[in-house]
Amino acid sequence: MSFDYDLFVIGGGSGGVRAARISAGYGARVALAEESRMGGTCVIRGCVPKKLMVYASGAPEAAAESRGYGWLDAEAGDFSWPAFRPKLDEELDRLERAYSAGLEAAGVTIHKQRARLRGPHEVELAGGEVFTAKHILIAAGGRPYLPDLPGAELGMISDDLFLMKRLPTRALVVGGGFIACEFAGILNGLGVPTVQVYRGDKVLRGFDSGLRDLMTEQIAESGVSLRLNASPEKLEADGERIRVSMNDGTTEYYDAVMFATGRVPYTKGLGLEEAGVKTGKWGEILVDEWSQTNIPSIFAVGDVTDRINLTPVAIREGHAFADTVFGNKPDKLDHSLVASAVYTRPHEAATIGMTEDEAELRGDVLIYETRFRPMRSMFAGSDARVMMKLVVDRQSDRVLGCHIFGPDAGEMIQLAAIAVTMGATKRDFDRTVAVHPTMAEELVTLRQPARVIDAVKDRAIGA
Numbered sequence: 421m422s423f424d425y426d427l428f429v430i431g432g433g434s435g436g437v438r439a440a441r442i443s444a445g446y447g448a449r450v451a452l453a454e455e456s457r458m459g460g461t462c463v464i465r466g467c468v469p470k471k472l473m474v475y476a477s478g479a480p481e482a483a484a485e486s487r488g489y490g491w492l493d494a495e496a497g498d499f500s501w502p503a504f505r506p507k508l509d510e511e512l513d514r515l516e517r518a519y520s521a522g523l524e525a526a527g528v529t530i531h532k533q534r535a536r537l538r539g540p541h542e543v544e545l546a547g548g549e550v551f552t553a554k555h556i557l558i559a560a561g562g563r564p565y566l567p568d569l570p571g572a573e574l575g576m577i578s579d580d581l582f583l584m585k586r587l588p589t590r591a592l593v594v595g596g597g598f599i600a601c602e603f604a605g606i607l608n609g610l611g612v613p614t615v616q617v618y619r620g621d622k623v624l625r626g627f628d629s630g631l632r633d634l635m636t637e638q639i640a641e642s643g644v645s646l647r648l649n650a651s652p653e654k655l656e657a658d659g660e661r662i663r664v665s666m667n668d669g670t671t672e673y674y675d676a677v678m679f680a681t682g683r684v685p686y687t688k689g690l691g692l693e694e695a696g697v698k699t700g701k702w703g704e705i706l707v708d709e710w711s712q713t714n715i716p717s718i719f720a721v722g723d724v725t726d727r728i729n730l731t732p733v734a735i736r737e738g739h740a741f742a743d744t745v746f747g748n749k750p751d752k753l754d755h756s757l758v759a760s761a762v763y764t765r766p767h768e769a770a771t772i773g774m775t776e777d778e779a780e781l782r783g784d785v786l787i788y789e790t791r792f793r794p795m796r797s798m799f800a801g802s803d804a805r806v807m808m809k810l811v812v813d814r815q816s817d818r819v820l821g822c823h824i825f826g827p828d829a830g831e832m833i834q835l836a837a838i839a840v841t842m843g844a845t846k847r848d849f850d851r852t853v854a855v856h857p858t859m860a861e862e863l864v865t866l867r868q869p870a871r872v873i874d875a876v877k878d879r880a881i882g883a
């Protein structure tokens with residue numbers, strides 16, 4: 421049977437663009453449909469604009485530090501959203517053009533339309549055109565999840581923050597995950613009085629407990645009004661403002677409420693049922709280790725599969741798909757060791773591998789940990805503390821996890837992640853000569869374990 425294309429990709433985000441470009445490089449005839457802007461979540465409404473806003477929000481803290489170093493008049497002054505926003509738009513336009521140009525240069529045919537499946541080898545565009553393809557890759561990403569509460573539609577989602585006409589005068593951020601912590605920090609740093617409300621008692625569920633404690637403290641100390649063990653119950657419009665009723669009986673007024681309450685796979689209306697593709701509880705496309713669905717001609721990568729929802733993961737899954745299907749180089753991603761960082765200020769939380777909480781369950785592990793005030797901010801009069809932690813297997817000496825809370829922790833974990841991924845032992849860390857004076861040198865000078873977690877069997881005997 422002959423097909424219009426060898427590969428049809430649905431979604432021009434991190435995973436789809438990479439898969440399309442690499443597959444075309446192997447000589448495949450590739451088409452890609454994107455219903456919105458090329459580049460997807462990360463480039464247009466995620467990692468990139470978010471990180472630029474994190475940089476913007478750091479000015480008051482940089483001024484405070486400068487004053488501590490003798491620049492007594494240093495002040496950040498007022499942030500101008502009307503000056504920043506057009507620059508941000510220009511940068512995103514530039515990146516979008518670069519993504520489209522990269523695909524075109526690789527020979528990929530771009531359809532600027534929504535696409536849906538019509539069968540195992542058929543894709544239909546919103547305009548009605550139907551194409552056949554030997555393989556179809558779904559890389560449709562995710563969408564914010566809004567809690568089911570009255571008036572939720574009055575709230576914003578993270579996408580809206582980059583498109584605001586003006587900064588709010590008082591904002592509420594709902595949630596305690598990556599997005600809530602980052603965006604509460606951004607708004608606060610830009611000078612917006614910000615409240616973050618989280619239903620648990622510590623933010624960043626699933627992270628190492630040391631990171632969670634320090635991040636929870638930092639948010640509260642940074643000027644964000646952090647309200648724990650609370651949730652909004654109802655939102656009502658009141659003129660220009662939003663009246664928010666909390667489950668603790670309080671009522672407050674905001675002019676912006678942002679929900680950062682998780683994301684779900686964007687699979688609605690994709691025609692998955694017609695093509696017979698199996699999905700899970702949240703609509704995520706179920707795939708095997710090769711990113712192949714139950715329909716052999718249909719694959720899926722990135723957030724739409726809800727494995728690990730990070731850009732580098734979507735990119736690697738897309739690349740592995742192309743290598744396997746068109747490059748004659750079977751490859752798959754090992755999801756067991758993936759580093760990540762939460763971009764807050766002044767300190768970031770960065771992590772790879774086993775947490776101390778997981779180590780408690782596994783047993784037979786040594787925990788090395790240091791907490792200190794770094795030279796740079798301490799000199800300027802700050803009490804902010806850094807934490808570095810290694811989780812080490814007691815039998816093999818292998819470093820199973822590394823967790824850092826500190827300035828630029830994301831940069832540090834990237835390098836530590838190489839060692840951890842290579843299977844480095846604690847002895848390898850120890851024999852690495854320190855670079856002095858740096859913060860990261862503490863990772864290679866951790867002498868004594870702070871805690872010993874016995875093997876589970878030993879604990880049972882002792883109990």
Ligand SMILES: Cc1cc2nc3c(=O)[nH]c(=O)nc-3n(C[C@H](O)[C@H](O)[C@H](O)COP(=O)(O)OP(=O)(O)OC[C@H]3O[C@@H](n4cnc5c(N)ncnc54)[C@H](O)[C@@H]3O)c2cc1C
Nearest residue numbers: 431433434435455460461462466535561722723729730731
């Ligand atoms: C605010 C925010 C900040 C983030 N920050 C980070 C970060 O710092 N680091 C990090 O690693 N990750 C971050 N992420 C996560 C990261 O953005 C995602 O993991 C990544 O973009 C997933 O890539 P993807 O290819 O699966 O999907 P996406 O990038 O979401 O791309 C999917 C694309 O498919 C298109 N599409 C969907 N359905 C159709 C259809 N039927 N037809 C045509 N086109 C369609 C969409 O318009 C979209 O462009 C962040 C996410 C958010 C929301």
Ligand SMILES: NC(=O)c1ccc[n+]([C@@H]2O[C@H](COP(=O)([O-])OP(=O)(O)OC[C@H]3O[C@@H](n4cnc5c(N)ncnc54)[C@H](O)[C@@H]3O)[C@@H](O)[C@H]2O)c1
Nearest residue numbers: 567595596597598599600680681682683729730761762763
């Ligand atoms: N720096 C980064 O790498 C980065 C940044 C942003 C997003 N991301 C990716 O995007 C994903 C989505 O981010 P996110 O922060 O939206 O999700 P998340 O899963 O990290 O956090 C969701 C938060 O919302 C809370 N929540 C859920 N339902 C709620 C309800 N009904 N009422 C009140 N609170 C509720 C949860 O308790 C949790 O704190 C992340 O998991 C991550 O994979 C990564």
